[in-house]
Amino acid sequence: MMFPTLDPLLHSELRLAIMSLLISDVEAEFPYIKEQTGATAGNLSVQIDKLSAADYIKVEKSFKGKKPCTICRITPTGLKAFEDYVKALKSYLDVK
Amino acid sequence: MMFPTLDPLLHSELRLAIMSLLISDVEAEFPYIKEQTGATAGNLSVQIDKLSAADYIKVEKSFKGKKPCTICRITPTGLKAFEDYVKALKSYLDVK
DNA sequence: TAAAGAAGTTTATTTTATAAACCAAATTAT
DNA sequence: ATAATTTGGTTTATAAAATAAACTTCTTTA
Numbered sequence: 001m002m003f004p005t006l007d008p009l010l011h012s013e014l015r016l017a018i019m020s021l022l023i024s025d026v027e028a029e030f031p032y033i034k035e036q037t038g039a040t041a042g043n044l045s046v047q048i049d050k051l052s053a054a055d056y057i058k059v060e061k062s063f064k065g066k067k068p069c070t071i072c073r074i075t076p077t078g079l080k081a082f083e084d085y086v087k088a089l090k091s092y093l094d095v096k
Numbered sequence: 097m098m099f100p101t102l103d104p105l106l107h108s109e110l111r112l113a114i115m116s117l118l119i120s121d122v123e124a125e126f127p128y129i130k131e132q133t134g135a136t137a138g139n140l141s142v143q144i145d146k147l148s149a150a151d152y153i154k155v156e157k158s159f160k161g162k163k164p165c166t167i168c169r170i171t172p173t174g175l176k177a178f179e180d181y182v183k184a185l186k187s188y189l190d191v192k
Numbered sequence: 193t194a195a196a197g198a199a200g201t202t203t204a205t206t207t208t209a210t211a212a213a214c215c216a217a218a219t220t221a222t
Numbered sequence: 223a224t225a226a227t228t229t230g231g232t233t234t235a236t237a238a239a240a241t242a243a244a245c246t247t248c249t250t251t252a
Binding site for chain 3: 030031034041042044045046049067068069070
């Protein structure tokens with residue numbers, strides 16, 4: 001087949017946005033990701049879980065003063081997957 | 097919001113592959129698209145309908161000798177949508 | 193101390209992708 | 223000649239995914 005399969009975990013608007021953020025920002029808190037992506041909290045929570053379950057990101061729960069704080073970071077696995085995804089996408093887009 | 101929405105009609109592996117083919121090849125027959133994408137006929141038929149309903153492609157049904165022949169071509173609308181999609185995707189991918 | 197807000201999670205709903213089943217005509221084999 | 227297979231699809235059913243609504247717990251403010 002001439003078109004490589006696109007990692008379904010990354011071929012999702014919200015999950016891709018999350019990963020994109022975490023590549024630039026190294027780490028990001030839940031509310032920040034929510035604001036930057038415009039996602040609802042529920043949707044974001046679900047998609048973060050999926051990325052986390054695949055070990056594409058690590059999620060660290062702590063407290064910031066008295067409030068819960070969820071920090072996300074990309075993993076090497078996630079970075080690799082993202083790079084592979086971009087490479088794969090290019091065979092769909094670089095069409096000339 | 098910092099991430100533009102990705103046209104859901106194009107943000108689909110098979111539909112994107114179809115569009116990608118039609119940009120390089122100008123026109124393509126159903127069996128050729130099927131072979132190039134590795135899709136099942138059913139899936140391909142459905143996705144072609146969707147692209148056609150949005151006027152991203154035109155579908156022309158004729159006969160080749162005695163056999164039915166379905167030819168697909170991209171429309172200006174489709175080309176524009178593809179270009180916009182690529183542009184939008186870049187804000188997710190060009191991350192450095 | 194009641195109401196509102198923050199930070200999420202869980203669950204339900206809608207949408208989408210995909211394949212399985214089907215159909216009609218043509219070709220090939222018996 | 224006719225039965226079986228292949229070609230070129232379409233329609234329908236199923237499985238998976240995305241998304242939002244509803245809920246929870248704790249905190250802050252009125």
